Amino acid sequence: MPMYFGVGALAAVVLARREATPAARATTAAAALLAWPLWAPIALSREPPARGPSTRGPEARILRALEEALEAVRGTPLATLLPQRSVEAMRASVARASQRVGELEAAVALPSHDPERARRRLEGLEAEGASSRTLATARVHLDNIERLARLLSRERRALDELADLCDALRSQLVLARYAGSNLHGIGDTVDEVAARVDGLDGVFHLEETEAPP
Amino acid sequence: MSADLSHTLTALLRSPASIAASITEGRDLRSIARASLLALLVGTLVFGGVVGSHRGSLQMLYAALKLPWVSMLTLALSVPVLHGARAAFERPEPFAQSAALMLAASARTALVLLALAPALALALQVLRGYHAAVVLSALSYGLAGLAGVGLLRRGLGPAEGRLALLGFVLSAHLLTSAQVAWGLRPWLVRPSADVVLVRPPEGTFAEELARAGFSAAGIYDSTRSKAREAERRAHGEPR
Known part of the structure; x- marks a missing residue:
């Protein structure tokens, strides 16, 4: 027992020094003291780089445009057209869509998901006169890869179009604030943005329900 | 309780697949381990106290203090087994992921033990017999263990060969756990025996x-x- 806690105390000191905040240091020290055989390997492991909010690309454009649009209507009668709560929901949907795009990009980038490679493999099998079962498996694999690529392309396009629309909304709101504008037209644009944002979550479902080409 | 901790504890119970996926990808290992350690300590402490309540008095305290140690010591011994077995089954993973997986599976077990504790406490008060208490405690532990096995299975990778690996790791874990618990007896304490923290090795x-x-x-x-x-x-x- 003394040896266990001796090693635990040493681990607590070493591991706690690696933490940035006092709360994290206290938690790590307690965990290392009590359960160093389990905690130490985890604390010493490297986490994969977290995918933070991007500062480029359509997601960043949308978020920036929404933020500036919100700023433009703050304290004006136009604020009712773009409530803070709606913008928060839009941000969450856009973040989800952006994460899906990131995951799809990672999946499409896998060497085993290279469509050219899968196509060559299928052609090679056909040339070899492989069994119908083997050929069917290779065709399914190629089809899945192509569907993944189509899905990624659709998600990217949806985000790009939404970014353009958000830019238009922002300029419309800024113009309305300083020069006055047709509120009805602005309401239509806001509705269109909301519908497109809702549609982001439906892109996957759309793909699933579509008949194969 | 921080939102992160609360979220991980909820996921441990309600979304074991997401916890297993995070561990497989090496994501959020620290937050999973932190929440798991807390769940393990609290769950086993409370369940130990309930088991000790069969005899009452000091035995409640002794059992409550000892049961977390059974879990900790068992994990300290069975994590290297899992790590080695994964390598032997040609699906090696970093040691940290093996530790996080076993810890999370044990934490899920402990959370179910925590949920079962009130029912067991009531049953122990109603059924005063020693043997009934042994059977009920063992059944509760077995039931809770199934919840942990579910998470462990999900974290062991592709389906091919997973059952054999799971069987091997579980066998080693159960034997280790049983021996550690045996070494830290008594738990329920027969009516004729004295209440002691730990019996001499036998x-x-x-x-x-x-x-x-x-x-x-x-x-x-x-x-x-x-x-x-x-x-x-x-x-x-x-x-």
Whole structure:
């Protein structure tokens, strides 16, 4: 027992020094003291780089445009057209869509998901006169890869179009604030943005329900 | 309780697949481990206290303090087993992920133990018999263990060969856990026995299992019976 806690105390000191905040240091020290055989390997492991909010690309454009649009209507009668709560929901949907795009990009980038490679493999099998079962498996694999690529392309396009629309909304709101504008037209644009944002979550479902080409 | 901790604890119970996926990808290992350690400590502490409540008084405290140590020591021994077995089954993963997976699976077990604790406490108060208490406690532990096995299975990678790996790791874990718990007896404490923190070392769990099997078949170990008899006499206990 003394040896266990001796090693635990040493681990607590070493591991706690690696933490940035006092709360994290206290938690790590307690965990290392009590359960160093389990905690130490985890604390010493490297986490994969977290995918933070991007500062480029359509997601960043949308978020920036929404933020500036919100700023433009703050304290004006136009604020009712773009409530803070709606913008928060839009941000969450856009973040989800952006994460899906990131995951799809990672999946499409896998060497085993290279469509050219899968196509060559299928052609090679056909040339070899492989069994119908083997050929069917290779065709399914190629089809899945192509569907993944189509899905990624659709998600990217949806985000790009939404970014353009958000830019238009922002300029419309800024113009309305300083020069006055047709509120009805602005309401239509806001509705269109909301519908497109809702549609982001439906892109996957759309793909699933579509008949194969 | 921070939102992150609360979210991880909820995911441990309600979304074991997401926890297993995070561990497989090496994501959020620290937050999973932190929440798991907390769940493990609280769950086993409370369940230990409930088991000790069968005898009451000081035994509640002793059992509550000892059960978390059974989990910790068992994990400290079975994580290297999992890590080695994964390599042997040609699906090696970093040691940290093996540790996080076993920890999360045990934490899920502990959370279910925590949920079962009130029902067991009530049952122990109603059914006062020692043997009924043993059976109920073991059943509760077994039931909670199934929840942990579900998470462990999900974290062991592709389906091919997973069952064999799971069987190997579980066997090692159960044997280790049983021996550690045996070494830290008593838990329920027979009405005739004294309440002590830990009994002096006496054989192994496997020996006791064999002895119990022979006893059930009507074959008794005369040497041991005589030693027990002598011990009872020394304490002035009735036969």
